[in-house]
Amino acid sequence: MPTPSRYWREIPQRYRLEAGKCKNCGFIAFPPRLVCPRCQSRVFETIVLADVGKIVTYTIIRVPPKPFSDQAPYAVGIIELDDGVRLTGQIVDFAFEELKVGQRVKIEFRKVYEEGEAGVIYYGYKFVPA
Amino acid sequence: MREVAVIGVGMNKWGELWEKSLRDVFTEAAILALDDAGVDKIDSLIVGCMSSGVFVGQEHLSSLLADYLGQVPVPAARVESACASGGLALRTGWIEVASGLSDVVLVGGVEKMTDVNGHEATYALGTAADQEYECYHGITFPGLYALIARAHMEKYGTTREQLAMVAVKNHANGSLNPLAQYPFKVSVEAVLSSVMVADPLRILDCSPITDGAAALILCQVELAKKLKKPIVKITASGMATDTIALSARREITWIESTYQAAKRAYAMAAKKAEDIDVIEVHDCFTIAEICVMEALGLVEKGKGGKAVEDGLTSLRGKIPVNTSGGLKAKGHPVGATGVAQAIEIVKQLREEAGPRQVKGAKVGLTQNMGGSGGSSIVHIFERG
Numbered sequence: 001m002p003t004p005s006r007y008w009r010e011i012p013q014r015y016r017l018e019a020g021k022c023k024n025c026g027f028i029a030f031p032p033r034l035v036c037p038r039c040q041s042r043v044f045e046t047i048v049l050a051d052v053g054k055i056v057t058y059t060i061i062r063v064p065p066k067p068f069s070d071q072a073p074y075a076v077g078i079i080e081l082d083d084g085v086r087l088t089g090q091i092v093d094f095a096f097e098e099l100k101v102g103q104r105v106k107i108e109f110r111k112v113y114e115e116g117e118a119g120v121i122y123y124g125y126k127f128v129p130a
Numbered sequence: 131m132r133e134v135a136v137i138g139v140g141m142n143k144w145g146e147l148w149e150k151s152l153r154d155v156f157t158e159a160a161i162l163a164l165d166d167a168g169v170d171k172i173d174s175l176i177v178g179c180m181s182s183g184v185f186v187g188q189e190h191l192s193s194l195l196a197d198y199l200g201q202v203p204v205p206a207a208r209v210e211s212a213c214a215s216g217g218l219a220l221r222t223g224w225i226e227v228a229s230g231l232s233d234v235v236l237v238g239g240v241e242k243m244t245d246v247n248g249h250e251a252t253y254a255l256g257t258a259a260d261q262e263y264e265c266y267h268g269i270t271f272p273g274l275y276a277l278i279a280r281a282h283m284e285k286y287g288t289t290r291e292q293l294a295m296v297a298v299k300n301h302a303n304g305s306l307n308p309l310a311q312y313p314f315k316v317s318v319e320a321v322l323s324s325v326m327v328a329d330p331l332r333i334l335d336c337s338p339i340t341d342g343a344a345a346l347i348l349c350q351v352e353l354a355k356k357l358k359k360p361i362v363k364i365t366a367s368g369m370a371t372d373t374i375a376l377s378a379r380r381e382i383t384w385i386e387s388t389y390q391a392a393k394r395a396y397a398m399a400a401k402k403a404e405d406i407d408v409i410e411v412h413d414c415f416t417i418a419e420i421c422v423m424e425a426l427g428l429v430e431k432g433k434g435g436k437a438v439e440d441g442l443t444s445l446r447g448k449i450p451v452n453t454s455g456g457l458k459a460k461g462h463p464v465g466a467t468g469v470a471q472a473i474e475i476v477k478q479l480r481e482e483a484g485p486r487q488v489k490g491a492k493v494g495l496t497q498n499m500g501g502s503g504g505s506s507i508v509h510i511f512e513r514g
Contacts, residue, residue: 059276060329066249068268076269078377086377089267101284
């Protein structure tokens with residue numbers, strides 16, 4: 001089982017959607033990076049991502065990894081936020097047959113999964129109907 | 131750089147090898163390769179393995195395997211690039227011989243995947259994706275390729291049946307390969323009625339969990355000529371990387387790392403896509419073969435599904451792809467796959483592929499891919 005530090009060091013991204021915006025070319029890195037993949041600049045400012053976007057593609061996971069066993073089947077998609085950044089995450093509060101590419105969604109803060117008998121509860125962003 | 135030849139190949143039947151350990155599986159394949167080449171000493175050993183630490187709790191494979199092959203104290207290295215670890219081993223061995231550092235190198239690949247249960251295997255394979263920003267949200271590897279498949283279907287009109295036809299073709303080829311894990315045919319109807327794993331991909335769209343190994347002996351060409359062995363030259367090695375997170379790519383349906391690796395390999399061998407007679411690609415999922423055909427330049431962007439439907443890539447088609455049965459039917463012990471792809475091409479160029487033989491094949495290509503396309507390795511082979 002990982003130490004809690006592995007979880008809490010990602011909190012600025014998972015809870016608050018903090019990203020790094022390259023001061024040279026404007027590329028938005030989520031999660032933040034030290035070097036811009038577009039222009040190799042190393043100067044970033046912290047910004048907060050848009051919280052609305054659309055479904056680029058999606059799937060329904062029917063054979064889940066162990067920590068998600070009690071949730072299957074569930075939808076996961078790649079969402080393009082209105083600032084152009086793409087995230088992978090669960091799409092919830094939809095009937096599966098309502099899902100379609102291009103559908104508008106917004107971000108909500110939710111429980112992602114629970115680990116083991118005495119483990120941490122893991123939180124983060126999920127996508128819900130806009 | 132010196133010219134490099136493959137002078138020996140070794141592989142046993144793949145499958146769920148309960149009675150064999152990782153070291154057994156590897157050593158048996160390596161012995162076959164040594165015997166095929168007619169050598170009993172090597173200058174160095176390179177082994178590709180994705181995740182022996184998770185699958186069997188064993189790292190430090192380089193020394194372990196050199197020891198069990200009776201080759202201590204030769205230098206040995208284990209290399210890793212997820213499911214492209216075998217291809218990376220081949221590239222690393224090729225560099226070592228081409229550079230003049232070694233004359234005879236054993237390149238192997240191995241994965242022992244059935245010593246853990248299905249959940250643990252899913253976890254081990256998931257380590258090839260972004261742990262914090264993909265796996266954290268419950269995505270799996272079939273799930274990632276399902277995201278690609280849905281996007282390809284939306285964008286280009288690729289059909290569910292066309293995806294199934296990749297599995298049908300590869301199982302038809304695999305039915306002719308006695309070393310394949312699943313050497314039987316499947317029908318389109320069987321694929322379409324198999325259990326759903328991650329919509330729209332079903333279990334028969336997925337490559338299996340497999341135990342297996344494969345090995346090659348690489349040799350400097352001048353020395354290979356003296357050994358009077360059939361020579362297959364490796365005339366190009368191309369590799370490229372990309373983001374391991376699928377969401378970070380500009381185009382979900384385009385495997386840029388394969389395009390870049392192929393571009394480098396075609397330039398190095400002075401060949402074009404249309405010069406290739408036989409190809410082994412990384413069909414970890416049916417959609418992967420379609421995307422890879424496009425990235426290799428065999429067909430136009432978006433036309434991969436139609437090409438499979440038209441039989442372009444079948445055994446007697448214009449560009450036979452995955453004559454071995456591919457990962458789909460032959461099996462996919464991840465670290466061994468890239469090496470086994472090379473074995474199929476060497477057999478084809480030596481005209482030893484039996485009922486799978488592509489008549490008069492002189493130039494072959496392999497494409498091995500890590501994760502959802504975060505790394506790709508392309509090699510070109512020519513009859514010596």
